Amino acid sequence: MSAISLQAIKKSFGKTNVLAGIDLDIRDGEFLTLVGPSGCGKSTLLRILAGLEAPSSGSVMIGGKTVNAVRPADRNLAMVFQSYALYPHLTIAQNMMTPLRLRDLSFTERLPIIGPMLAREKYRKLQHQVQETAKVLRIDPLLDRKPGQLSGGQRQRAALGRAMVRKPIAFLMDEPLSNLDAALRIHMRSELAELHRSLGTTFVYVTHDQAEALTMSTRMAVMMDGHILQLGPPDEVYNNPNHIRVAEFVGSPKINLLPGELDTSGYVRFGDTVLSRISAPGSAISVTIGLRAEHLALVEPSDASALQGRVAYKENLGSDLFLHATMKDGAQRVVIRATPQEAATVSVGNDISFARKRGEAMVFGQDG
Numbered sequence: 001m002s003a004i005s006l007q008a009i010k011k012s013f014g015k016t017n018v019l020a021g022i023d024l025d026i027r028d029g030e031f032l033t034l035v036g037p038s039g040c041g042k043s044t045l046l047r048i049l050a051g052l053e054a055p056s057s058g059s060v061m062i063g064g065k066t067v068n069a070v071r072p073a074d075r076n077l078a079m080v081f082q083s084y085a086l087y088p089h090l091t092i093a094q095n096m097m098t099p100l101r102l103r104d105l106s107f108t109e110r111l112p113i114i115g116p117m118l119a120r121e122k123y124r125k126l127q128h129q130v131q132e133t134a135k136v137l138r139i140d141p142l143l144d145r146k147p148g149q150l151s152g153g154q155r156q157r158a159a160l161g162r163a164m165v166r167k168p169i170a171f172l173m174d175e176p177l178s179n180l181d182a183a184l185r186i187h188m189r190s191e192l193a194e195l196h197r198s199l200g201t202t203f204v205y206v207t208h209d210q211a212e213a214l215t216m217s218t219r220m221a222v223m224m225d226g227h228i229l230q231l232g233p234p235d236e237v238y239n240n241p242n243h244i245r246v247a248e249f250v251g252s253p254k255i256n257l258l259p260g261e262l263d264t265s266g267y268v269r270f271g272d273t274v275l276s277r278i279s280a281p282g283s284a285i286s287v288t289i290g291l292r293a294e295h296l297a298l299v300e301p302s303d304a305s306a307l308q309g310r311v312a313y314k315e316n317l318g319s320d321l322f323l324h325a326t327m328k329d330g331a332q333r334v335v336i337r338a339t340p341q342e343a344a345t346v347s348v349g350n351d352i353s354f355a356r357k358r359g360e361a362m363v364f365g366q367d368g
């Protein structure tokens with residue numbers, strides 16, 4: 001069994017059911033992201049794990065023991081809040097030392113004469129520990145500064161540092177990057193992922209930002225309406241979403257969804273165009289076809305599997321270029337990733353032909 005396990009966790013606030021019975025085994029050392037739209041219950045689940053909120057029913061297990069009745073401070077989990085929660089009047093070094101100094105002085109260390117000697121020795125060790133932690137986080141030159149003299153990213157690392165000195169069994173983070181500006185937020189993704197790798201400690205990370213989840217996690221749990229719809233490594237969730245809502249939520253630009261049909265021969269069709277064969281012959285059913293922008297490419301109009309559209313907008317993101325097209329068969333919009341060379345050959349208003357070039361067309365039934 002993994003060190004941390006959530007079993008049949010339900011939570012209601014009054015009449016509002018927020019968590020609908022969550023089972024989740026968190027693997028030792030993984031970077032697990034709880035990701036989903038705002039209000040789906042991510043923070044509540046994290047707070048239940050931390051002990052800041054009690055579940056209505058279900059068990060929180062740490063190291064094989066139920067800890068529902070254990071106080072947050074005694075769970076040995078480090079919660080890193082979005083608001084940093086650093087003491088403004090203390091230096092970064094003092095901030096990083098506070099949890100240790102309060103916790104670690106034993107009875108003898110509080111005695112007169114011998115106490116201060118032992119405490120001094122311990123203090124020296126702690127200082128060393130803070131130095132080492134600060135080096136890992138590259139904030140060692142900033143230890144004598146106050147939080148107000150640090151940038152957002154540095155404060156972020158200092159807050160992490162304070163949690164790290166305690167050597168917790170897991171770091172719990174609730175949208176820790178949301179106060180940072182866009183460029184720093186993206187930079188911090190790689191910092192956090194690297195930090196996770198170098199520490200090897202379990203991270204449980206809450207975010208509503210699917211890009212953060214895709215770029216940092218070893219596994220992501222996609223939550224909607226108090227359920228985990230899918231749990232898996234980012235590439236699995238991205239390439240094989242098990243539900244149309246997961247497919248829509250994960251990925252940017254949003255996946256193209258087309259109304260289609262699975263015909264009696266097992267072929268997926270959009271209008272007259274056959275996109276792929278996905279199953280044995282059976283009865284025809286209506287489906288929703290999911291096609292990612294990067295799985296589509298411009299083709300010759302004569303291509304048998306070509307879909308037709310008209311360019312409505314060229315979205316140039318520098319590294320990526322997306323053509324937004326309106327399908328001729330209806331009001332449907334489709335986004336296609338194009339190379340700069342391809343994009344140079346078409347203008348807004350041009351008719352284009354495109355087809356699925358890579359990846360399987362994803363097919364979702366009526367129930368997702």
Ligand code: ADP
Nearest residue numbers: 013016018036037038039040041042043044045
């Ligand atoms: P998320 O982190 O996914 O945005 P939350 O877990 O914060 O979602 O909240 C889930 C739902 O629970 C929301 O509808 C929120 O309003 C409600 N909620 C959270 N905490 C409380 C509370 N203390 N009292 C009442 N409702 C709450």
